[in-house]
Amino acid sequence: MQINVITLFPEMFTAITECGITSKAAEQGLIELNYFNPREFTTDKHRTVDDKPYGGGPGMLMKTQPLVAAIKAARRGLRARGTNLEAKVAYLSPQGRVLDQAGVLELASRDSMILVCGRYQGIDQRVIDQEVDEEWSVGNFVLSGGELAAMTLIDAVTRLQSGAVGDKDSVSQDSFSNGLLHWPEYTKPKVFNNQYVPSVLLSGDHKAIREWRLEQSLITTRTKRPELISKKGLDQKKH
Ligand SMILES: C[S@@+](CC[C@H](N)C(=O)[O-])C[C@H]1O[C@@H](n2cnc3c(N)ncnc32)[C@H](O)[C@@H]1O
Incomplete structure (x- = not known):
């Protein structure tokens, strides 16, 4: 470009x-x-x-x-x-x-x-x-x-230029790309100031991790930017 x-x-x-x-x-x-x-x-x-x-x-x-x-x-x-x-x-x-x-x-x-x-x-x-x-x-x-x-x-x-970001998944998973905010992320150590990494992320169960991330994405969006949930029409689906 x-x-x-x-x-x-x-x-x-x-x-x-x-x-x-x-x-x-x-x-x-x-x-x-x-x-x-x-x-x-x-x-x-x-x-x-x-x-x-x-x-x-x-x-x-x-x-x-x-x-x-x-x-x-x-x-x-x-x-x-x-x-x-x-x-x-x-x-x-x-x-x-x-x-x-x-x-x-x-x-x-x-x-x-x-x-x-x-x-x-x-x-x-x-x-x-x-x-x-x-x-x-x-x-x-x-x-x-x-x-x-x-x-x-x-x-x-x-x-968004192809090849600009090493792992293209990281761009497609960014906040806003699917209309929601990104889920919370954690890195080492497993315990920091007495706070633990959510156990599902250590489970190796990829399906459970995917589900947890989607749920957290929804919770994060609803908490921080509720108008995005309305825009996506998810508030109606909830009731
Ligand atoms: C001090 S601003 C001028 C603001 C202008 N007097 C007004 O009230 O609309 C100087 C320049 O900064 C840029 N600028 C300022 N705020 C911006 C914003 N929120 N988004 C994009 N460009 C901005 C514009 O190019 C603008 O010409």
């Missing part, structure tokens, strides 16, 4: 390109990250990327010209590499569709994407109207910039 990131801070992305599963996926060529820094596309000697909002008010906005030039360069780059001409431009925004596992699945099936990271008070509405196909939020709170949101999206999407 070709991932093109429009960002004033490409160096932040070393957090995912130098650590863990995303770093290995990049090494294996499962994901390819390219950065387009609007500052490189400025035309004035001060390389200005922000300006005051019309109408007054606090803060600054990202200027239209360098941002649009960076997006166009990302599109050209994709064309030059012969990949999907229709790569969607996604703006990371607190106003966007809130990312969940269904959204991650949708994004993971694409072969390319262009992610726009805002800074300051965000970006000019005309850039959204003219260049952006979709907006994605990582939650109902406000970050200082789109980079952490983009990295979150990239990490989640990378986990």
Whole structure:
């Protein structure tokens, strides 16, 4: 998957390109990250990327010209590499569709994407109207910039690329993949601060373990995220 990131801070992305599963996926060529820094596309000697909002008010906005030039360069780059001409431009925004596992699945099936990271008070509405196909939020709170949101999206999407996670069962058993939260897990030692590992996990009885895990998944989901149970329709089946 070709991932093109429009960002004033490409160096932040070393957090995912130098650590863990995303770093290995990049090494294996499962994901390819390219950065387009609007500052490189400025035309004035001060390389200005922000300006005051019309109408007054606090803060600054990202200027239209360098941002649009960076997006166009990302599109050209994709064309030059012969990949999907229709790569969607996604703006990371607190106003966007809130990312969940269904959204991650949708994004993971694409072969390319262009992610726009805002800074300051965000970006000019005309850039959204003219260049952006979709907006994605990582939650109902406000970050200082789109980079952490983009990295979150990239990490989640990378986990779903075939071969990215060593044991593919661990992805299919993750929370949300079947609409439920994951069951509680235990590792050595068998006793920790007087608390024992549930005996069924030591029994070697795989059928009993499967049943216990499903039951625990339901209990965990009902306790921590009851709305997921309603969404799955399991609350009706119970009565
Ligand atoms: C300080 S925020 C701007 C917030 C904007 N003034 C608003 O109230 O909608 C700067 C940038 O951070 C990113 N950002 C902030 N919160 C986000 C979230 N929850 N999800 C995705 N991106 C977010 C966006 O790219 C945004 O342009």
